[in-house]
Amino acid sequence: MSGILVITEQSGGAWHRVSQEALGAGLELGRALGVAVRACVYGSGASVAAAELAAYPVEQVIALESPLLEAYTADGAALALEWLVREEQPEVVVMPHTYQVRDYASRLATRLGRALLADATGFRVEDGAAVFQRQLFQGKLTGDFVFETPGPNFVSVQAGSFRAPEAGAAAAAVETRTPELDAARIRQTPEAPFREADRAVDLTAAERIVAVGRGIREEGNLALAQELAEALGAELGASRPICDNGWLPMERQVGSSGQTVAPKLYVAVGISGAIQHLVGMKGSGCIVAINKDADAPIFEAADYGIAGDLFDVVPALTEALKKARG
C-alpha cells in the first residue's frame, strides 16, 4: 500500500474544472508526505484526457475504460474504481468534490470499509500524518479531521481550495486499464442530461447584481431589494431557497446549481455564504455583503461588509444612492 491516487473527472474529454485542483491537492499531499502521486481518469473520453494529464508532474496516468462506463452511473463508477483501488493499493485517494463524487464516492469508500472525508478545504502534516480541514455548519465552523484507519483512505476536496498545478511537457507514462465489470451489477439506467426551459434573463451578462437570500424573510419584502437594484442599475439575483420558494425564477439563482456570475459589483443581501452559493459569485469584481450576523461566512468573500439588519441598511443604501446620483 503506497502513494496517492488522484481520481479526476471529465466527460467526453472535457475536464471538470475542480479536477485540476484535486490534482493540485494530491501533488501537495504527495510532497508533504514524501510519496508518489498517480492520476486516474475514467469514462468516455478517458484516453484523450489521460494524454493531457500526463503533462502534469505525476508518476503515472491510468485511463480506466469500459463500455459500461460510457454513460455515468453510480454503480458503474463505484465498481470500476473499487477494482482500481484494490489493484493499485494507494494510501490515500483524492477526488474533486463534484456532484458526481457526491454520488458514488461514499459507495466506493463503504465497499472498502472506509468513511470518506468529504469536501476538504486544506490539510497540514503533523507527526507524519495529514490533518485535514473541512467546513461544518454550512461554513460557520471548521473542523480538523484525521484518519484512524490504515489506507486506502478517501478524501474529496472543495472547489477553490487548492491551486491547480502547472502543466509541463508530457512525461508521465499513460496506461489504459479495463476493469472487469458485471453489467448486472449496474442498476441505474441514466437518460441524457437536459436543461429546463430557456432563460429570459442572462445574469452572466449583468454588470451589477443585487442578490437576496433567506434573510429577506417574505416574498413581499423583495421590493426592498428590487428598489436597491434599480438604484444601482443592477439585475436581481438570489440564493437557492428564494428560487425554491418560487419568489424569483430559477434563472436568477446564483450558485453551483444555478448561474456562475462575475459582475463588477455583487451585493449579497441576507445571504449566509454557503459554499454552493460562493462558487457561483466569488469571481465578482467587488463584493458587498449585508448581513446581521457579523460571523456569517459571506463576509469572508466580501470586500465591503455591513453587519446590520437589512431592513434598516437596504432602504438607507437605496436612499444614499439616489442622493449621490443627484
Next chain:
Amino acid sequence: MKILVALKQVPARDSLLRIGAGGCWLDEADLSYEINEPDAYALEAALRLKEQQGGEVVVLTAGPERVSSSIREALAKGADRAIHIEAEGLEGWDALGLGRLLAAAAAAEKPDLVLTGLQSDDAGSGQTGVALAELLDLPHATIVMAVEAAEGGVRVKRELEGGWFQHVSMPLPAVLTIQSGINKLRYATLMGIKRAKTKEVKRVTAAELGVAAAPGLRLKRLYQPQRVKQTQFLAGTPAEQAAALVEKLRFEARVL
C-alpha cells in the same frame, strides 16, 4: 409501498454556535434543535408518495432523548410509526458508522424505498444516505428533485451542476437522497398532533443492533474559521454605513 425516512435532528438554523468544553463539539446547553432541512423534504416526498400509492411511512432516527421531539413532529405530519435508535455522542461517529447503525435497523424493516436528505446542516458530509445504500446493497440516486413510480421501480430527476438535470431509473428497493426545497412542506394539523401520541415509536439501542462506534474519521478539533480576507466593515448608523459604502463604491472600487 413501505417507505423508510431517515431523519436527523440538528441545531436550529441561525443558532448561535459556541464551541463546547473539549473543543470537539458544540456547547449544547442553550441550543434548540429541529429536523435537518433536507430530511424534512425527504419526509414530505415520502408522505406525498404514500398519498398517491398507499402504503406506510416509517421514520428512522438515531440520537439521544431530545430527538423524540423530531419524531413526534414527523408522526404529527403523517408518518405512521417510528424507530428511535437511542444513542449518545453520535457527533463522534463518521458517516460509515452512522450508515451501519441505520442499516442495521433498516434491514429488518425490508422497505421498498428509503429516503433521506442529501446532507445534514451540521456535519454536512452528504455521505450517510449513500453509505446506507451500499450497506443495504441497494441501488441509489443522490440530489433527487422528483420521484415517480415506473415499471418495476422508480424514475427520479437528479440535479446536476450548473442548471442541468437528468432522469435516472432503477429497480426497487432503492435509496434516494432528496434535495432541499423540492416541494412545499406541510404543517402538522391539530388532529395530526393528537394522533401522533398514539403512534408506535420502537426504541432500540446501538448495542441491541450490534453496532459499536469505530470511527475511521475522527474530528480532533472544532473552531471558528480564521479570516483570511481583509473585509472593510463599515461602521455607524445605517445612514452612515450607507453613505460610507456609496463613497467606497464610487471612489475606491469605482463600480458606480
